[in-house]
Amino acid sequence: MPTPESEAFLAKKPTVPASFDGVDYDDNKRLKQAQDAVIREQWVHVMMGRLVQQELNKCYYREGVNHLEKCGALRERYLQLLKDHRIRGYMFQQENYVTKK
Template structure:
C-alpha cells in the first residue's frame, strides 16, 4: 500500500438539483453537510477576526478608533449574514455580503 504525499479535499459543492431534492437523497445530504461546513468556516473566521480586534483594542488603548478601524470593517463584513437561520431572511434585514478589494 502506498501513502499519498498530500491529502486533497474536494471543496466544491456536490451535484444537487434544488428543483427535485428527493431525486437523489445522497446528494441532498452531501449538499446539507456542505452548507453546514461552509457556515462553520464563516463563523470561525469571524471569531478569529474578533479575537484580533480585542487584542488591537488592548494594545492601542485610546487610539483604537483609528488604529483598529480596518479590523472593525473586516469583522462587520465577516459577521454580515452569518449565523443559523439567516439564509431565508430577506437581505434588507441582515444585508448582503460585500466583496472587498
C-alpha cells in the same frame, strides 16, 4: 508549504458544492451531502468572523486609547462579517430552490 491532507480528512470532505443545484431530491445520500456542505460553508464563515474578533480584541488591548484610529479596518471587517455570515441552516435554500424545467 501547505500541510498535506490526511486520508481520513479526504474521506469526510464533501464532494458536492455548497448549494442544491443539480441535486436529485430522491437520492437521499446526495441530498444529505449537499445539506452538510451548506452547513460546513456557513461554519467556515462563522469561524472566520471569530478569528477577526480575536484579532480585534488583541488590537484593542495593544493600542489602548488609540484603538479607534488603529483598529478601524478590523472593526469594519468584523461588523461586515457579523451582518452577512450567520448560521441559517439549509432548510430555506432547500425549500426555496427553483428548478428550471
